[in-house]
Amino acid sequence: xxxxxxxxxxxxxxxxxxxxxxxxxxxxxxxxxxxxxxxxxxxxxxxxxxxxxxxxxxxxxxxxxxxxxxxxxxxxxxxxxxxxxxxxxxxxxxxxxxxxxxxxxxxxxxxxxxxxxxxxxxxxxxxxxxxxxxxxxxxxxxxxxxxxxxxxxxxxxxxxxxxxxxxxxxxxxxxxxxxxxxxxxxxxxxxxxxxxxxxxxxxxxxxxxxxxxxxxxxxxxxxxxxxxxxxxxxxxxxxxxxxxxxxxxxxxxxxxxxxxxxxxxxxxxxxxxxxxxxxxxxxxxxxxxxxxxxxxxxxxxxxxxxxxxxxxxxxxxxxxxxxxxxxxxxxxxxxxxxxxxxxxxxxxxxxxxxxxxxxxxxxxxxxxxxxxxxxxxxx
Amino acid sequence: xxxxxxxxxxxxxxxxxxxxxxxxxxxxxxxxxxxxxxxxxxxxxxxxxxxxxxxxxxxxxxxxxxxxxxxxxxxxxxxxxxxxxxxxxxxxxxxxxxxxxxxxxxxxxxxxxxxxxxxxxxxxxxxxxxxxxxxxxxxxxxxxxxxxxxxxxxxxxxxxxxxxxxxxxxxxxxxxxxxxxxxxxxxxxxxxxxxxxxxxxxxxxxxxxxxxxxxxxxxxxxxxxxxxxxxxxxxxxxxxxxxxxxxxxxxxxxxxxxxxxxxxxxxxxxxxxxxxxxxxxxxxxxxxxxxxxxxxxxxxxxxxxxxxxxxxxxxxxxxxxxxxxxxxxxxxx
Numbered sequence: 001x002x003x004x005x006x007x008x009x010x011x012x013x014x015x016x017x018x019x020x021x022x023x024x025x026x027x028x029x030x031x032x033x034x035x036x037x038x039x040x041x042x043x044x045x046x047x048x049x050x051x052x053x054x055x056x057x058x059x060x061x062x063x064x065x066x067x068x069x070x071x072x073x074x075x076x077x078x079x080x081x082x083x084x085x086x087x088x089x090x091x092x093x094x095x096x097x098x099x100x101x102x103x104x105x106x107x108x109x110x111x112x113x114x115x116x117x118x119x120x121x122x123x124x125x126x127x128x129x130x131x132x133x134x135x136x137x138x139x140x141x142x143x144x145x146x147x148x149x150x151x152x153x154x155x156x157x158x159x160x161x162x163x164x165x166x167x168x169x170x171x172x173x174x175x176x177x178x179x180x181x182x183x184x185x186x187x188x189x190x191x192x193x194x195x196x197x198x199x200x201x202x203x204x205x206x207x208x209x210x211x212x213x214x215x216x217x218x219x220x221x222x223x224x225x226x227x228x229x230x231x232x233x234x235x236x237x238x239x240x241x242x243x244x245x246x247x248x249x250x251x252x253x254x255x256x257x258x259x260x261x262x263x264x265x266x267x268x269x270x271x272x273x274x275x276x277x278x279x280x281x282x283x284x285x286x287x288x289x290x291x292x293x294x295x296x297x298x299x300x301x302x303x304x305x306x307x308x309x310x311x312x313x314x315x316x317x318x319x320x321x322x323x324x325x326x327x328x329x330x331x332x333x334x335x336x337x338x339x340x341x342x343x344x345x346x347x348x349x350x351x352x353x354x355x356x357x358x359x360x361x362x363x364x365x366x367x368x369x370x371x372x373x374x375x376x377x378x379x
Numbered sequence: 380x381x382x383x384x385x386x387x388x389x390x391x392x393x394x395x396x397x398x399x400x401x402x403x404x405x406x407x408x409x410x411x412x413x414x415x416x417x418x419x420x421x422x423x424x425x426x427x428x429x430x431x432x433x434x435x436x437x438x439x440x441x442x443x444x445x446x447x448x449x450x451x452x453x454x455x456x457x458x459x460x461x462x463x464x465x466x467x468x469x470x471x472x473x474x475x476x477x478x479x480x481x482x483x484x485x486x487x488x489x490x491x492x493x494x495x496x497x498x499x500x501x502x503x504x505x506x507x508x509x510x511x512x513x514x515x516x517x518x519x520x521x522x523x524x525x526x527x528x529x530x531x532x533x534x535x536x537x538x539x540x541x542x543x544x545x546x547x548x549x550x551x552x553x554x555x556x557x558x559x560x561x562x563x564x565x566x567x568x569x570x571x572x573x574x575x576x577x578x579x580x581x582x583x584x585x586x587x588x589x590x591x592x593x594x595x596x597x598x599x600x601x602x603x604x605x606x607x608x609x610x611x612x613x614x615x616x617x618x619x620x621x622x623x624x625x626x627x628x629x630x631x632x633x634x635x636x637x638x639x640x641x642x643x644x645x646x647x648x649x650x651x652x653x654x655x656x657x658x659x660x661x662x663x664x665x666x667x668x669x670x671x672x673x674x675x676x677x678x679x680x681x682x683x684x685x686x687x688x689x690x691x692x693x694x695x696x697x698x699x700x701x702x703x704x705x706x707x708x709x710x711x712x
Binding site for chain 1: 454456468491494497498501502506508509511512513515516517518519520522523524525526527528531629634637640641644650651680682683684685686687688689690692693696697700701704
């Protein structure tokens with residue numbers, strides 16, 4: 001079980017326990033395979049994109065496109081932690097909206113923008129702390145707790161700003177989302193994300209705290225009995241998630257140059273999509289930071305490429321959704337289909353044919369009924 | 380639900396509350412109604428109550444389907460996108476055939492919805508993707524298809540025949556049409572879950588999958604079925620939605636999925652499977668309807684509505700879990 005070169009992370013009994021019961025090696029083996037597959041997909045998409053359009057391989061475009069995904073990335077980092085412990089945080093985008101709106105409110109009231117930004121980070125962290133408290137202490141399922149705060153935080157955002165918007169931020173603040181590192185093409189937000197991704201990756205894979213996360217995700221009861229501070233760990237990661245959402249809110253507000261209460265609506269599902277596509281198991285216990293970052297890059301490249309060839313954002317969602325549904329279980333599916341011939345049953349054949357027939361009918365209806373309302377010029 | 384009925388802890392008032400989630404929720408709603416009525420007597424008018432019921436009828440239909448899914452330990456996040464897609468397809472079909480008997484629109488909507496639900500079910504039972512991931516994927520796929528289908532355009536009120544718009548209107552028996560549909564669905568789901576074999580199997584699958592499998596239930600088929608039923612309910616809801624709001628837009632029902640989950644959860648459906656009742660979900664949906672209505676009546680800025688709703692969800696689920704835990708502790712000693 002023990003791998004050469006792997007240093008013990010927890011001393012004493014609990015350390016032995018974690019090492020013995022967390023089947024780290026098999027997961028690692030599986031993950032490396034998944035990461036290679038993601039990397040291959042990234043390369044394939046880059047090649048495809050650069051063949052499709054000459055605008056793709058352009059430093060300026062790439063820099064702009066990558067800064068479009070940094071809010072998503074910043075929120076994804078702590079969400080990877082949370083999903084690895086077997087929990088979920090649906091409130092991140094609402095927390096982003098709440099924090100950014102709070103900042104906008106203070107700014108509209110004449111508060112200095114940096115003070116307002118700091119206050120936004122505080123309120124975001126408090127929101128995360130509330131989630132952590134509900135999950136760790138009250139012991140609500142994370143899905144339920146963060147579903148509640150999803151509505152609550154977004155509601156606060158509307159309460160703070162109403163139908164107002166905060167605009168005219170000073171240019172120093174706009175640097176956060178729009179600025180580039182001096183002398184380069186690299187946007188500030190990308191640099192920030194890169195640094196934080198490395199930090200989060202190191203914490204996840206190289207520290208005791210990271211091992212705690214996997215331990216909780218693999219078997220929470222076992223983790224409790226082996227002395228992992230489960231409650232405290234959960235509170236920390238949810239608070240962290242709130243803080244990062246607020247940070248993402250600042251950057252998004254800065255990139256837009258304005259704040260409205262509906263800022264960032266729906267991002268939570270995009271974030272979870274990125275994490276899961278990166279190989280983080282929604283049931284907890286499995287996941288890696290490089291995988292998650294690779295999947296973020298993959299999604300970014302796909303969307304960017306499709307945007308360049310004029311495919312609407314919502315239609316791009318079809319491809320991302322298909323990736324999510326089919327890519328993760330792909331290896332499994334191939335095995336099942338190749339094993340078909342041997343254990344084929346008449347009944348399952350009938351079902352399969354029936355399903356295919358129904359789906360064909362649906363698709364036929366879809367395209368047949370679609371024609372009349374087609375806008376001229378649309379493909 | 381099934382698991383708790385075997386052990387017999389000491390009877391107490393607390394236990395009573397825990398057993399009958401509906402009682403706690405009813406008391407909560409009564410107190411709320413009382414408070415609102417005191418501050419504004421307009422609230423308890425017949426017309427206003429009718430309006431509340433009208434406003435929650437679509438929520439009730441979808442939340443009940445969502446409940447069946449959650450009872451099997453699953454979740455369907457794609458309901459809003461299914462409603463959006465079916466509404467768009469049905470509306471454009473109706474637009475092309477304004478003379479057709481409008482009862483067919485319901486059939487068409489439910490048929491289309493069942494296909495979408497079947498796709499969810501296949502991905503979950505055959506491809507073995509966890510429900511939350513699978514329906515998260517189809518959420519964006521179906522929503523993308525709405526755009527693909529319509530090219531980003533809307534179908535407006537003037538393009539729809541009057542007979543279609545009439546489907547959701549009218550008040551036979553003194554109750555709005557939509558409310559009657561919702562009641563019919565509620566009765567059907569109640570009967571289905573309580574008195575049919577498949578309905579009982581849904582609970583069995585949710586409480587203990589292995590045990591259900593061992594006792595001969597075709598678990599995968601049951602799970603597949605609940606997603607198909609959820610699709611059917613969404614199809615019905617989509618037709619009502621398009622008819623009531625007299626349009627089909629690319630963002631129809633956007634964000635509705637979390638509302639359906641919230642109504643179920645507040646109504647006492649356990650996210651970990653196996654527990655849930657129809658009356659509870661009805662009360663959960665009613666609570667949302669009352670809050671939404673009350674805020675306008677007592678003149679709270681509509682901008683705070685969502686915050687109050689979210690806060691009440693949190694209070695409801697927290698109080699519930701505290702009571703349950705208290706009961707468990709009492710029954711141990």
